[in-house]
Amino acid sequence: MGFTAPVLEYSALAPMLVIFAAAVIGVIVEAFTSAKLRPSLQLAIALGAVILSFTQVITLRGTTTTTVAMESVVVDGPVLFLQGTILVLAFLGLLLIADFEQFAAQASAIPGSPEEEVATKTGKVQTEIYPLTLFAVGGMMLFPAASDLITLFVALEVLSLPLYLMAGLSRRRRLLSQEAALKYFLLGAYSSAFFLFGSAFLYGFAGKVSFQGIHNVITSGPGNDVFLLIGLAAISVGLLFKVGAVPFHAWTPDVYQGAPTAVTAFMAAATKVAAFGAALRIYYTAVSGAVWSWRPLLIVIAIITMIVGSLIAISQRDVKRMLAYSSIAHTGFLITGILALNQSGITATLFYLATYGLTTMGAFALVSLVRDASGEVTDLNRWVGLARRSPQLALIFSLFLLSFAGIPLTAGFIGKFSIFSAAYENGAISVVVVGVLASAIAAFFYIRVIVMMFFAEPGSDSVSVIIPSRYTMSVIWVAAIVTLLMGVFPGPLLDLIGSLSTLVR
Amino acid sequence: MNPTNYLYLSAILFSIGAVGVVVRRNAIVVFMCIELMLNAANLAFVTFANMTGNLQGQVMAFFTMVVAACEVVVGLAIIVTIYRSRRSASVDDASLLSR
Numbered sequence: 036m037g038f039t040a041p042v043l044e045y046s047a048l049a050p051m052l053v054i055f056a057a058a059v060i061g062v063i064v065e066a067f068t069s070a071k072l073r074p075s076l077q078l079a080i081a082l083g084a085v086i087l088s089f090t091q092v093i094t095l096r097g098t099t100t101t102t103v104a105m106e107s108v109v110v111d112g113p114v115l116f117l118q119g120t121i122l123v124l125a126f127l128g129l130l131l132i133a134d135f136e137q138f139a140a141q142a143s144a145i146p147g148s149p150e151e152e153v154a155t156k157t158g159k160v161q162t163e164i165y166p167l168t169l170f171a172v173g174g175m176m177l178f179p180a181a182s183d184l185i186t187l188f189v190a191l192e193v194l195s196l197p198l199y200l201m202a203g204l205s206r207r208r209r210l211l212s213q214e215a216a217l218k219y220f221l222l223g224a225y226s227s228a229f230f231l232f233g234s235a236f237l238y239g240f241a242g243k244v245s246f247q248g249i250h251n252v253i254t255s256g257p258g259n260d261v262f263l264l265i266g267l268a269a270i271s272v273g274l275l276f277k278v279g280a281v282p283f284h285a286w287t288p289d290v291y292q293g294a295p296t297a298v299t300a301f302m303a304a305a306t307k308v309a310a311f312g313a314a315l316r317i318y319y320t321a322v323s324g325a326v327w328s329w330r331p332l333l334i335v336i337a338i339i340t341m342i343v344g345s346l347i348a349i350s351q352r353d354v355k356r357m358l359a360y361s362s363i364a365h366t367g368f369l370i371t372g373i374l375a376l377n378q379s380g381i382t383a384t385l386f387y388l389a390t391y392g393l394t395t396m397g398a399f400a401l402v403s404l405v406r407d408a409s410g411e412v413t414d415l416n417r418w419v420g421l422a423r424r425s426p427q428l429a430l431i432f433s434l435f436l437l438s439f440a441g442i443p444l445t446a447g448f449i450g451k452f453s454i455f456s457a458a459y460e461n462g463a464i465s466v467v468v469v470g471v472l473a474s475a476i477a478a479f480f481y482i483r484v485i486v487m488m489f490f491a492e493p494g495s496d497s498v499s500v501i502i503p504s505r506y507t508m509s510v511i512w513v514a515a516i517v518t519l520l521m522g523v524f525p526g527p528l529l530d531l532i533g534s535l536s537t538l539v540r
Numbered sequence: 541m542n543p544t545n546y547l548y549l550s551a552i553l554f555s556i557g558a559v560g561v562v563v564r565r566n567a568i569v570v571f572m573c574i575e576l577m578l579n580a581a582n583l584a585f586v587t588f589a590n591m592t593g594n595l596q597g598q599v600m601a602f603f604t605m606v607v608a609a610c611e612v613v614v615g616l617a618i619i620v621t622i623y624r625s626r627r628s629a630s631v632d633d634a635s636l637l638s639r
Contacts, residue, residue: 146625185600192607196614203618211636213622220618221570221631224611225561228577231604232554235584235597239547242592244600 044103047110049091050118051180054173057084061166070159077165078133082126084169088176089122101539102182106245109182109316112535113385117312118176120389121305125172127396127513128301129165130506131403137295138164138204146209155206164204167197168301175305179312184234184244187313191230191277194309195223198302202294207410215293222276222286230273236266246321253324267322267329274317277310280370281340284363288351291359296411299355300399303362304392311369311388315381318373319538326376333374337466341367341473349480354402354413357480358395361439364477365391368454371466375457381536383453386529390438390446390521397514398435400507401428404500412498415484420493425500429488431515436481438518441474446521453529546587553580567619567629578608 045052061080068076092115102109132138140160144151154160174194181187203216238244240262241252252258276283291299322329344364351357369391372384405412405421405428412418422429438447451474455467502508521528553576560573582601589597623629 143621185596185603188600189603189607192610196610199614199618203621210625213618213625214636216618217567217622217631220615221561221567221574224571224574224615225558225577227611228554228557228574228581231578231581232584234600235550235581235588238585238597238600239588239591242588242594244596 041105043105047095047098047103048108050088050095050122051173051176053084053088053091054169054176057081058166058169058173061169062163065161065163065166073162074133074160077162078129081129081165081169085122085126085129085172089119089126092119092122096535106247107183107186108177108180109539110180111539112537113312113315113381114180116385116532116535117179117308117388120308120392121172121175124301124305124308124392124396125168127393127400127510128297128305129168130510131297131300131396131400132164132168134297134504134506136160137206137297137403139206139209142200142204164201164298167201171197171201171301172305175309178309179316181313182246182316184238187317188227188231188234190313191227191273194306195227195277198298198306199223201298201302202290204298205293205295208293211293212295215290218286218293219290226273226276226283229269229276233266233269233271233273236262237270238266240266246316249321250324253322263325264328267325268332270317271329271332274310274314275336278307278314278366278369279363280336280366281343281363284340284344284366287363288356288359291362292353292355292413296355296399296403300396300403303358303399304395307362307366307369307395308388308392311373311384314373315384316538319376319381323376330374330376333370334463334466337367337370337374338469339367340364340370341470342476345473345476345480348477351480352415354415354418354484355399356413357415357484358398358402361477361481362395364473365439367473368451368470371458371463371470372454374463374466375454375461377457377461378536379453379457379460381538382529382532383450383457385532385536386525387450387454389528389532390450390518393514393517394435394438394446397511397518398432398439400510400514401432401435404428404502404507404511405498406501407498415487417494417498418484419487419491421488421498421500423493424498428500428511431511432488433485434515434518436485438522440478440481442478444519444522446518446525448522449525449529543587543591546583550580550584550587553577553583565630565632567622567631570631571615571619575608575612578604578611 057080061077064076095115101111140154171194174190177190178194181190199216199220202219203213205212237249240258241249279287341364344360348357348360372380403411438445441447441451455470459467557573557577561570564570582604585597585601619629
């Protein structure tokens with residue numbers, strides 16, 4: 036039997052290859068260069084790779100090749116848009132990571148031990164965070180592009196494994212951070228096991244691992260429906276865990292709170308983009324023929340996710356946990372976009388992902404600036420009267436919160452409006468009604484925070500706002516300007532997405 | 541032998557792993573239960589490859605093994621670090637968050 040070498044279309048895969056190559060180079064640099072040189076060199080490599088990859092994505096726009104690498108990867112409009120979004124978020128995330136010395140000098144050292152103190156004092160700081168980020172970015176870019184179950188699973192793990200480690204690297208509050216890493220890892224691996232078991236049964240149903248093959252068997256071929264249902268259910272558990280939908284959301288608040296804030300910002304924004312990109316592809320192409328089996332389930336999950344996320348957020352006393360629950364509620368809105376199952380559903384979901392990702396990035400970046408002597412202050416009670424100390428930051432944070440709430444003239448409003456109207460078109464009226472109600476509940480606690488910042492006297496235990504360098508501030512400004520601009524002139528971006536939003540099977 | 545029996549075995553192994561993750565307290569044992577679930581999925585893949593007569597399932601099984609090995613590296617690193625700073629690998633002790 037002869038062996039046929041696989042054909043790889045390097046130009047179409049270039050955006051991902053650049054990122055993976057830079058990640059490997061980053062590992063080598065980590066091993067062989069001096070500690071003084073490392074931080075700036077690693078940052079330069081990472082940012083350079085992200086920019087180079089982004090230019091590759093731009094040049095691929097309007098490409099005619101669709102399935103590449105022996106039909107295991109698809110490069111189409113939505114994929115390119117999502118990859119571009121992930122790269123923009125990665126660029127901003129890297130700036131945040133570079134700014135504060137918020138990562139442990141040596142992740143392996145015991146917190147409070149002499150060796151850790153020595154490493155911190157002498158500046159022998161490990162910078163493995165940059166290659167880890169790049170590997171995660173590479174996995175995120177591959178995840179929505181995967182067009183068979185093997186690539187999908189490998190991409191899922193490539194994006195998850197570095198994130199588990201990154202969550203545990205915080206310099207301050209090491210125990211919390213390590214606990215977050217442990218929880219994220221155990222629950223993440225648990226959900227990957229479900230995902231893999233589901234893949235096995237989808238393969239057993241169709242006899243093929245490609246989405247195209249699965250689609251063909253669902254629409255025409257003979258197949259055992261029991262296998263299909265087991266496979267669909269288990270794969271959905273894995274995906275819904277990654278996006279943090281109720282009842283698979285338990286990890287979200289803990290990990291968001293415990294992880295270093297820069298990592299939380301990157302993870303909250305970019306993972307959601309990648310995971311919903313993959314969910315769009317699976318539900319819209321691979322299993323769209325079996326819509327009767329999964330749509331009722333997703334409707335229920337969307338409804339409880341929106342309600343639970345909004346309700347629990349009200350009682351939170353920690354800014355990061357509050358944002359985590361708000362991200363759960365937003366997951367519910369995004370699932371509504373998947374339920375729409377039409378062209379405007381794709382456009383709306385892509386728009387929502389891009390703007391929500393940027394706003395989240397900005398909000399967490401801003402959280403990292405509010406500090407006291409011992410580090411970040413995330414207790415909401417101590418944010419009281421923040422506007423007296425820094426009116427500018429309080430104003431920008433209010434803008435982000437209003438966008439999360441979906442108030443007109445912010446990007447959040449356009450996103451929610453387009454998602455709900457897409458779902459309404461397809462008759463998912465119950466979800467739309469619940470979504471609007473959940474938005475109203477959510478608006479309550481967002482506005483409560485704004486009132487706290489502006490119209491209350493600051494307490495005695497004061498916090499200060501520390502501006503470390505230009506990086507974090509520029510991230511916040513970019514996020515704020517995009518949030519406002521996309522609320523006032525969403526047309527160009529919506530047109531761009533509209534021209535790109537045909538999913539290729 | 542009827543290949544369906546292997547599917548039953550795979551489902552039983554998967555269930556043992558899934559229940560084990562929920563009821564066991566030691567992080568290492570929880571992790572081993574997750575590995576058991578991955579292996580159950582592998583058994584299902586190989587069985588389906590046998591039933592359908594193509595090799596994609598077996599290829600997938602190899603990929604799963606590689607990924608599982610990577611997961612062991614990352615997982616044990618995290619568990620050992622947390623054990624060194626707490627002197628305990630129990631998942632119940634790690635409860636500073638979520639209050």
